[in-house]
Amino acid sequence: VRQPSMPPGPTKPALAQMLEYVRDPWGYFAKQQKLYGDTFTIKLPGLGEQVVVASPEGLKEVVTGSYEAYERSAEVLRYFLGGRALIFQEGMPHRRMRKVMGPSFQGDRMRGYGPVMMRVTDEVLGRMQDGTVAMSEPMQEITIRVILQCIFGLDEGPRLERVRTHLVAFMKSMLTPWAFVPGLLLRDRVLKVLERLGESHRRADPDAPPPLSRIPGLRHAQHLGVIDAIIYDEIERCERDGGQREDILALLVRARDEDGKPLSKKELRDQLIMLMLAGYETTSNSLCWALYLLAKNPEVMANVRRELEQSFPAGFDALAANNLPYLGATIQETMRIMPIAVGVARKLKEPLTVDGYTIPAGTLLMPASYLAQQDPRIWKDPERFDPAHFLGKKPGPSAHFPFGQGVWRCLGAAFADYEMRVVLARLLMRFDVELAPGQTAQPLLQGITISPIDGMPVVLKTRAEKAVPAPREVAASTGTLERVSTGARCPFHADNDAPVDAEAVAVAGGRKR
Numbered sequence: 221v222r223q224p225s226m227p228p229g230p231t232k233p234a235l236a237q238m239l240e241y242v243r244d245p246w247g248y249f250a251k252q253q254k255l256y257g258d259t260f261t262i263k264l265p266g267l268g269e270q271v272v273v274a275s276p277e278g279l280k281e282v283v284t285g286s287y288e289a290y291e292r293s294a295e296v297l298r299y300f301l302g303g304r305a306l307i308f309q310e311g312m313p314h315r316r317m318r319k320v321m322g323p324s325f326q327g328d329r330m331r332g333y334g335p336v337m338m339r340v341t342d343e344v345l346g347r348m349q350d351g352t353v354a355m356s357e358p359m360q361e362i363t364i365r366v367i368l369q370c371i372f373g374l375d376e377g378p379r380l381e382r383v384r385t386h387l388v389a390f391m392k393s394m395l396t397p398w399a400f401v402p403g404l405l406l407r408d409r410v411l412k413v414l415e416r417l418g419e420s421h422r423r424a425d426p427d428a429p430p431p432l433s434r435i436p437g438l439r440h441a442q443h444l445g446v447i448d449a450i451i452y453d454e455i456e457r458c459e460r461d462g463g464q465r466e467d468i469l470a471l472l473v474r475a476r477d478e479d480g481k482p483l484s485k486k487e488l489r490d491q492l493i494m495l496m497l498a499g500y501e502t503t504s505n506s507l508c509w510a511l512y513l514l515a516k517n518p519e520v521m522a523n524v525r526r527e528l529e530q531s532f533p534a535g536f537d538a539l540a541a542n543n544l545p546y547l548g549a550t551i552q553e554t555m556r557i558m559p560i561a562v563g564v565a566r567k568l569k570e571p572l573t574v575d576g577y578t579i580p581a582g583t584l585l586m587p588a589s590y591l592a593q594q595d596p597r598i599w600k601d602p603e604r605f606d607p608a609h610f611l612g613k614k615p616g617p618s619a620h621f622p623f624g625q626g627v628w629r630c631l632g633a634a635f636a637d638y639e640m641r642v643v644l645a646r647l648l649m650r651f652d653v654e655l656a657p658g659q660t661a662q663p664l665l666q667g668i669t670i671s672p673i674d675g676m677p678v679v680l681k682t683r684a685e686k687a688v689p690a691p692r693e694v695a696a697s698t699g700t701l702e703r704v705s706t707g708a709r710c711p712f713h714a715d716n717d718a719p720v721d722a723e724a725v726a727v728a729g730g731r732k733r
């Protein structure tokens with residue numbers, strides 16, 4: 221029985237709600253908001269009741285809240301990530317680990333990954349033919365290869381390919397409903413069983429693992445075993461001779477806690493597997509949604525191209541990918557309209573009064589980024605895909621938070637933004653992109669991210685040679701990077717540096733849903 225203090229919401233059984241949510245995550249949330257208002261309660265198997273917050277006032281209160289008031293709730297990930305990863309840490313241990321990992325995802329070190337991102341992108345695009353292509357797979361290949369090289373320091377070669385193949389197969393098997401629902405119910409017990417079943421592969425030579433079983437459950441466990449065998453071997457290699465390396469694995473291996481102790485191999489393994497999994501489907505799905513919106517809005521695509529051609533007359537320079545304000549705004553706008561998650565999860569440590577409801581401690585709360593990002597009280601013409609929503613405007617923290625917010629904000633946000641700039645720039649310079657006939661962009665919640673159900677088919681046509689300026693020679697090292705600045709300003713907006721708060725554009729005269 222729902223407590224009287226809980227907001228209203230659908231009364232269907234949890235499984236029925238889950239199915240509706242999975243089939244149309246954005247639509248499901250929009251529908252509940254229409255039926256029950258800005259604050260409503262949904263129920264999902266394994267998670268129980270969850271209060272969704274979508275009012276501008278409620279979001280302001282909740283979104284930037286910190287360790288004192290909330291725990292981050294990442295329970296849905298426990299069945300395929302080890303429980304020692306950053307995403308499960310709280311309070312001081314979480315803050316300390318962010319300090320260790322953060323620098324690798326920021327500033328010059330992060331931009332230094334640009335040349336790797338461009339090389340991988342060009343290789344994958346170079347194999348693509350004109351015609352109808354489902355973009356999910358090539359986008360996924362790019363993002364996994366980038367992650368494995370930048371985070372792990374893995375070079376191209378059979379080992380990288382082996383991790384990639386097993387990672388994709390493992391995630392595919394874990395994100396099917398038959399694994400996901402029990403995973404929600406049984407949490408890390410699922411992982412313990414898989415670890416036991418895959419032990420023979422974990423102990424095997426990482427470069428010559430035994431063949432996989434034909435029995436599905438056992439095969440999934442063995443995929444994980446092979447991934448672990450390679451991760452542990454890479455950790456040992458880095459401990460032996462990683463002194464000069466600058467990739468994230470090397471930084472983690474060198475990190476020490478307050479007592480001067482290094483991270484255990486198991487902790488390292490969990491952090492690495494988390495980074496691999498957090499960093500590829502999120503970015504590849506966002507790229508697919510961006511391509512869909514660009515193909516549907518050719519005038520925006522033309523503006524992106526014009527900016528690229530004006531900014532790089534002598535050839536694309538991956539180190540300067542941040543100096544593309546219109547492309548940056550296009551990416552932000554994509555994540556506003558078609559985000560890969562409907563919200564973030566928090567667990568209340570103490571009772572919270574929001575929108576007139578007093579919600580008890582221990583309740584799961586979901587600040588709904590998708591609903592905030594569509595809110596006509598905050599955004600002018602919210603349904604319209606228009607990068608001008610971000611040109612010269614910096615939305616407030618509770619108006620646009622596709623990467624989450626506050627102390628738990630996505631660690632890889634700048635990395636993902638950078639990678640998307642490089643991939644989209646190279647792709648749009650090389651190919652004309654049109655929607656495949658009948659493309660409807662139907663979303664599906666696959667495990668943790670919202671992906672296009674049909675793999676996002678588009679029609680590609682190679683552009684004339686002169687429209688694909690060759691990349692400029694760039695230093696491939698990640699360490700010694702000179703700051704590159706073209707001082708670019710957005711050619712489509714006069715005052716793109718002026719800080720404007722989208723929340724200020726809000727409230728006055730806005731429609732109420």
Ligand code: HEM
Pocket residue numbers: 292306307308318367494495498499500502503506560561563564565622623624625626627628629630631632633635636637
């Ligand atoms: C478009 C791509 C991406 C999106 C939309 C995205 C989104 C998110 C979101 C919504 C969260 C939860 C934030 C919160 O609870 O407030 C998160 C957390 C996280 N993301 Fe991302 N992410 C992306 C790419 C990446 C990449 C490329 C990496 C790493 C290489 C990464 C690593 C992480 C990590 C480690 C966390 C947990 C942070 C913590 O607990 O402190 N993400 N991400």
